Amino acid sequence: MSDQIYQAAAIGRAKPNFRVIAMIVASAMFMEQLDATVLATALPTMARDFGVSAPSMSIALTSYLLSLAIFIPASGLIADRFGSRTVFRAAIAVFVTGSIFCALSPNLLCLVLARLLQGLGGAMMLPVGRLVLLRSVDRKDMVNAMSWLLVPALIGPILGPPVGGLIVTYLDWRWIFYINVPIGIIGFTLVSIFIEDFKGESKRRFDTVGFILSGIALGSLLFGFESSSRPGEAAFSLFLIAVGMLFGIAYLKHARRHPSPIMDFSLMKVPSFGTSVIAGSLTRITQGAQPFLLPLYFQLGFGLSAAKAGQLVTAAALGSMAMKAVAPRVLRRFGFRNSLVANGVIATCGYALCAAFRPDWPLALIFAFLVMCGFFMSFQFTAYNTVAYDEIDRDRMSSATSFYTTFQQLMLSLGICVGALALHTSMTVNGSETPQLHDFSAAFLFVTAISITATFWNLRFARSAGADISGHDAGKAAHAAEH
Structure with missing residues (x-):
């Protein structure tokens, strides 16, 4: 009613x-x-x-x-x-x-x-x-x-x-x-x-077997990634990750035989979608690691209070909100491919430069820098999450959204895992019992080194990818007509 x-x-x-x-x-x-x-x-x-x-x-x-x-x-x-x-x-x-x-x-x-x-x-x-x-x-x-x-x-x-x-x-x-x-x-x-x-x-018939296999695989992987960020649980996290990978392989074999698998990996054959999933996943390594690394960096490395560290970290949120008015104009002017390539390098290198932060830096400068980092990273994910669906048929849209969101959640958790692993590895190499400034610097550089490889995948987007969404081709046609 x-x-x-x-x-x-x-x-x-x-x-x-x-x-x-x-x-x-x-x-x-x-x-x-x-x-x-x-x-x-x-x-x-x-x-x-x-x-x-x-x-x-x-x-x-x-x-x-x-x-x-x-x-x-x-x-x-x-x-x-x-x-x-x-x-x-x-x-x-x-x-x-x-x-x-x-x-x-x-x-x-x-x-x-x-x-x-x-x-x-x-x-x-x-x-x-x-x-x-x-x-x-x-x-x-x-x-x-x-x-x-x-x-x-x-x-x-x-x-x-x-x-x-x-x-x-x-x-x-x-x-x-x-x-x-x-x-x-x-x-x-x-x-x-x-x-x-x-x-x-x-x-479609509900894929019960795939639901069970994917649930065990993804649950084990997420549990493993999450527990790896806590000290003393390395063996347990590795066990869970191994279980997740085994059940993931079992699911992939099952999905090849099932007419409508619960996670449709054939979507990866769609150029804009597959490229966005891979490039976006690599970039999310950095996005996932930042909420883990930055608060610890400011509290343990700089000696700031939790409240003060929290205020600094919110700078990225301000940058991401400022981005929403700019993204449509940039994408219309330069298109998805060019924007993703150039902005991806800027966004990733921006977070890499966090490795240079030191306690004698003015906090206002650090805050302003993090605002810019949030701005560029937010633009990158706006572009990824939009162009991904450019070539997806309407009847496959629901499968695509669940598939994309699954990988998004998985890679954010993996970002925490990679950030924690890099931090602990640097501590072990340097013989530190508690993380030092150079340990955090090494962790920032490591996670961003992984994410910068997304550039190679961004170059694989077609120059016309998402043109009717961004209006990029229409903009060029109008410019040509004026001249």
Whole structure:
């Protein structure tokens, strides 16, 4: 009945502006992205309340990652079957319900179960939110819309730790989860009013075996990458990564035989999509490592307080917000390929120069530099996430969004792993018990050296890639006509 009311209200109403749709989706994604990192700061306080050791609280983080890993690949098929608006609203409702249960948890076991439920909602929100945007916004407005959408994905992990610190310091840790309730209610209402319900035409049979194999593979890999950033768990993380790789190989063999696998690797044969996945994955090594390395760098290397370090790290968030007004013009003038090649080098080298930061640098200069780093990196992911779908047929859009989001989440976690591994390796080589400035410098240089290899893949984009999205060819034609 409620759906009929909303559909009736929509009759005769103009299609909402793409900014409205983008901000609705972005708000839900921001809630999920912020929640994924805000908890880390509160773990010691929660451990005292639950009467357990602080290290044992890490399961509250990994249980959420496990739920994401299992359910993200299935999100596209579920959205096709039940409708993108229906699934998106349900995802928000499940996420908020899980948040309430987290806040009410009397012990660690209840918290873990609630985080699993919360992760189920988050797993649906990430790819289905992007699918809603792709199906609701005209191609000519896609760059603008995607630039708005990417802001929460970049600033959520950065704002999480300082926001968590403020809540724990001045409020009860349970407010970390209660703040999701009003955001979720508003999001649910706006989705019901402004978002149309799209269902896929595909009648694919659900790939149960693939669902199990991919869930074990991705869950083990994410658990392994996440645990590798904690001291004393190297053997366990290597074991999990090995298990993930074995089940990943088993899934690939299964997918070749299945007519509609839950993760469709044939999408990698689509030039713009496959290139964007690979180049974007390499670049996300740097993006994933920064929220791990920068706060430690400023606290352990510079001796700053957690609050002061958090203020510095938020500079990247300001840069990413400033980018959204610039991206459409740059892409229209230079096209996706040229922009990705040039900006990719600038963005990666910018974070590499963080290795030169030292305590005697003016904090205002460091803040301004991080603003620029956030600006260029945000532009890069706006371009990747837009051009990826340039050649994807409408009936494969849901599969593509779940596939892309799976790799996005995996590579962000791998970025933490690589950053931690580089830091610990430098400490071992230099015989340091605690990380020194030169250890952080080595870690920054290592992760950015990996990401700079994305340049070779950026050069593989066709010069005409995404031309009708960016308007690049139209711009050249108009310029030629004037002369």
